[in-house]
Amino acid sequence: MSGPVLRLTDVERVYQAGEVSVRALAGVSLSVRPGELVAVMGPSGSGKSTLLAVAGGLDTPTAGSVEVEGVQLGGLDPTAVAHLRRDRIGYVFQDYNLVTDLTAAENVALPLELAGAGVRSARSAAVAALDEVGLAAEADRFPDQLSGGQQQRVAIARALVGGRRLVLADEPTGALDSQTSIAVLKVLRARIDAGAAGVLVTHEARYAGWADRTIFVRDGRLVDATPERDDPRRLLGESS
Template identity: 60%
Template sequence: MTAPVLQLHAATRVHGEGAREVVALRDANLTLLPGEFVAVMGSSGSGKSTLLHLAGGLDQPTAGSVTVEGTDLASLNATRLALLRRRSIGYVFQDFNLLPSLTAMENVTFPLELDGQPAHRARKAALALLRETGLADIADRRPDELSGGQAQRVAIARALIGARRLILADEPTGALDSATGAAVLELLRDRADRGAAVLMVTHEARFAAWADRTIFLRDGRIIDETGPSDPSSLLAETADTAR
């Protein structure tokens, strides 16, 4: 059998204590295989971003475990965790997280250069991704010279560069128009078809329809999942349940 890229086993994240305790995620079980594209939907505060943060090693579960390519993230020290994130995980943040002093090209090449790849090889890979995202002509601009949609596509190119086996995307189409959003989904779908595991948070059923399956969160729990045909029906069902 194919080994999972990502596994969450009874992953729980609690913030605060006593009267201030908030359970952001409770007993989440999730497995992503190579080549699988999974969408995550749910209302604000349902635990979607917490799920991504745990999957990407940006936060640690209070209970349960998170494993990436067979490695329990809790077993890694800070240096080894940073190395795994840099080499194996691509993350598209809602607020882009671009380095303001670097150009679009330099932001995309940064992970490869941190790993010691030659600058010319990193630039070649970055330029190919910037072309795919329609940004080759703004490669030398800095983040403050980009529109929100351009900055988001640069962040996506940075997440996809290199041999990333796990792609995590938090509302990757949020700052994009419909046509550009569809182009971004094509990129994510292509990476999954090439063997990466993709986990994407979205609030739009039309974008979730690109995924192999959609899971739905409510109050920190995974409550259901559906195939690629009708995530909108899942939204309707869970909305009726919540009333």
């Protein structure tokens, strides 16, 4: 069995609001292996999004450690963390976070170009990633020319381009209808099955059913977890 792509060990995150301390995460430990999708559920304000931000290097834990493929983020300077995020971690936001003045292909190619790839090779990889999510024909359209579901699939292509090993998705289906949500989850699940590791924050139990296991967060703590399933898609009538 391969080692975990993501490992959180006794992670705490405390925010200071004036004289008040707010503990967003309290002693969270979590490992996610290649080929595994973990869903995170819990009430609003429970710490789900903070967990993703810390796991992806977008926020720094107050205590504990975060490792991505064996690299401790706490041991890196900000530039090295940014490079690791760019090269190994794909982040999917609920509000897409696409650059409105760039086409779909240019949005997907952007992280590759920032990493030093040439324009032609970056575009080729971007179009391949768009093809993976069924949007190669929309490569030269701008975000405002795409539906919400298409924009989210562009965001997923951007998160997956370049063979990212860790995909973190924060309510990626929150603004989508059921049919489009399923299409988005199929794309995410396929990449995980191909060997990436994934964490999906969702408030919908039916979408958590796409994960291999579900953990529950309350008041910044992991309070429960479901047993791991061999093939979660069977519950939804999906073929392998």
